[in-house]
Amino acid sequence: MPARPSRHATILEVARVADASKTSVSRYFSGERERLSPALQRRISEAARQLGYRPNQMARGLKGGRSRLLGMLVADIRNPYSVAVMHGVEKACRERGFSLLVANTDNDPTQERTHLALFASYRVEGLVVNAAGSPAHELQDLVGQGLPLVLLDRWLEELEADRVGLDNELAVDMAIDHLRAQGYRQLLFLSQPVGLASPRQQRWQRFEQRLAGEPALDGERHDPALDGTAVSAIIEAFLARAGHPAAVLCANGNVTLAATRALQAQGIRLGEVGLLGIDELDWCGLVPPGITTLAQPTEAIGRAAVQQLLARLDDSGTTLPPRRTLFPPTLIARGSTRLPGTDNDQETP
Known part of the structure; x- marks a missing residue:
């Protein structure tokens, strides 16, 4: 008999319906799906769907220091290039078990500073930044706090950070x-x-x-x-x-x-x-x-930005030199x- 959807389904209920351990379910929703067999992943996904289970990412962040959130700051969300790159960023986040928060600055430096402060308050684990003005000071403060970031398309020469974009x-x-x-x-x-x-x-x-x-x-x-x-x-x-x-x-x-x-x-x-x-x-x-x-290979650019962020997160404190990834057009x-x-x-x- 199919499981009845529950408004507040728990991870233990998902594990029972999927015939899996609580640890396996936790790995599935925390970005470690590659450690599970494809069959087990399908069972957990189906159980979560039946039960209406949604992990509380904010609670996860408070408990374990990981929010599973990445932020993306866009200079002009109406620009087709920005939308296309954002799609690549979001797909890469989803595949790695992260959620994406997007903020649009409308090329307004004041809005840019406001959104950067909001991202910090949401405890994002990394930032993709398509700068509108020259927020090097604010970004340097975030880097000093250990937040990885990647500059997308627009560089800030005074800031030592990874860069991704078109050649x-x-x-x-x-x-x-x-x-x-x-x-x-x-x-x-x-x-x-x-x-x-x-x-x-x-x-x-x-x-x-x-x-x-x-x-x-x-x-x-x-x-x-x-x-x-x-x-x-x-x-x-x-x-x-x-x-x-x-x-x-x-x-x-x-x-x-x-x-x-x-x-x-x-x-x-x-x-x-x-x-x-x-x-x-x-x-x-x-x-x-x-x-x-x-x-421009917009999806590849978006994916590369996420890959560089996650490489920083997995770096375990080792200092890597800033990397520049430039893509050729077609x-x-x-x-x-x-x-x-x-x-x-x-x-x-």
């Missing part, structure tokens, strides 16, 4: 190499305001370095606010000066969207003016003839970088 210099190199190979010689690099955001700084600087070292290429760079008509005005002025063949290189998905709208409003055919964006978004393949992008070539009238103006097989 931004490689991304710009791949973009320029592709545009040059496709026949484009005049390049416009568009970014959101660079400010203190390290990925924007790195992409901005690498673009300048490449053009300075390649006489066959010419171009310019701008970092306007994306509201109003600024992007459209910059593209129109650039094309008037540059002539053809010209291309626009967009530093992220938000800029790609703004540039696409501007080119469409000016009646410019994609490909006639090249368009390449860093970050793959769902709609990029839907806008004729398709927008060429550099896709080029997805579409019609927006096929220059009409050249050998490259061919349909992709």
